[in-house]
Amino acid sequence: MRALVVREFGGPLILEDVPVPRPKSDEVLLRVKACAVDQFDLTIRDGKFAMANKVPIILGHEIAGVVEAVGADVRSVSVGDRVTSTLYLTCGKCRYCLTGRETICTDFKGYVGIHTPGAYAEYTTIPEANLVRLPETISFADASVIANAIGTPYHALTRRARLQPGERIIVTGAGGGVGVHALQLARMMGAFVMAVDIGDEKLALARDLGADLVSDSSAGDFSAAARAWTNGEGADVVLELVGTKTFDASLKSLARGGRMVIVGSHTGTTLTTSPQAMIANEWEILGSRNVTKRELVEVVNLVAAGRIKPIVTGVYGLEEAEAVHQRLRKQEIIGRVVLEP
Ligand SMILES: [Zn+2]
Known part of the structure; x- marks a missing residue:
């Protein structure tokens, strides 16, 4: 062969x-x-x-x-x-x-x-x-x-982030293979989505897929845009698909009581935060690893039904x-x- x-x-x-x-x-x-x-x-x-x-x-x-x-x-x-x-x-x-x-x-x-x-x-x-x-x-x-590019964010958003209808979520790396499916899933779950990536083409696709707001992270820290979008409150959830490069801006974008789910880490090996900030804000910082077989069956059903493209x-x-x-x-x-x- x-x-x-x-x-x-x-x-x-x-x-x-x-x-x-x-x-x-x-x-x-x-x-x-x-x-x-x-x-x-x-x-x-x-x-x-x-x-x-x-x-x-x-x-x-x-x-x-x-x-x-x-x-x-x-x-x-x-x-x-x-x-x-x-x-x-x-x-x-x-x-x-x-x-x-x-x-x-x-x-x-x-x-x-x-x-x-x-x-x-x-x-x-x-x-x-x-x-x-x-x-x-x-x-x-x-x-x-399905198994990786849709299954990974499905596990992250449903089981780890426990994303709720009406919540606001930021997806970093939103134009990449996992990101384009993460933002569809977040929309399907009834959340409002801010898509962060680099370049007009990726952000245009994110907008076509239903992102409520797009932000180019090459222009710098996107947390000011995130704060403006949420009336100063910050996002309930950040899905971090990039890692070290966007982590600081993601954390600055997170609301009190917010959850950050880390799925991607291809831009570095360390993340830094202060324990005082985590305590004061009751932040949850969560890892999420791939997709279980049971969840993969669920995702196949969603794709078959046309709910996720x-x-x-x-x-x-x-x-x-x-x-x-x-x-x-x-x-x-x-x-x-x-x-x-
Ligand atoms: Zn085992």
Whole structure:
């Protein structure tokens, strides 16, 4: 099969002919129909992710495809089923796995697309436990963005931020792959949304998707605009998809009693705040990690019903992946782009 292989960290994606992987007894062989491209792919190939310490790696964890063959112990899916997959390889036995919080599994086994061969290839193998079936009405390209780019903000807004109707939320990085879906979800949940990003094109899309206010963070601190928008009160929730770079302005934008949910951290490794400010304001600063399988089923249902629209702005072949990565590196990608191997 054709696959893009990372043979050295910091090196190129090499298009090779490699053997089709064989599924273990608890895995399926999947014919990959679409694989969305994620900023995380860059972190992995650059050798900047500690758990990815061994090459070769076939990237690709935002997957949609058709079950081609099943291992001997697989029961819940059959050959021909259309499926997508969660990203994490979890133990299925720890207290968090057993109580529906498997993204914080204590016996974490790794990642699809690092510790199993990913979907920058014509075929891949995935554990049965990770799979969620897709209805015919969702295209493979749209389906490939559901688990990560829609599922991640879904978990963050519903379970972590506990966003309520009528609340005001700021989404930083709102024009990126996660952001464009976060602001749709926030609108669907009845909140008012301020979208923060860089560049007219991303902010125009945010406005088209229903943002009540947009702000270009390259112009500096957006907290004054946030305060003006909320009659001086600040936002009830900030969804922080950028990290260190926007954290100070996000915190200055947060209302008393506000919740900040941190999902993205690609711009730095430290966040600084004062304990006195946290006490005085009763701020909640929360981490949010990916999406559970149960939530992924909910998100698939929302997409199938047309309540959330996957934003796919380009579809490319494997030979174009390197160019796509270069554009992603320069922050030029709006929404999500997808490879069709
Ligand atoms: Zn576990």
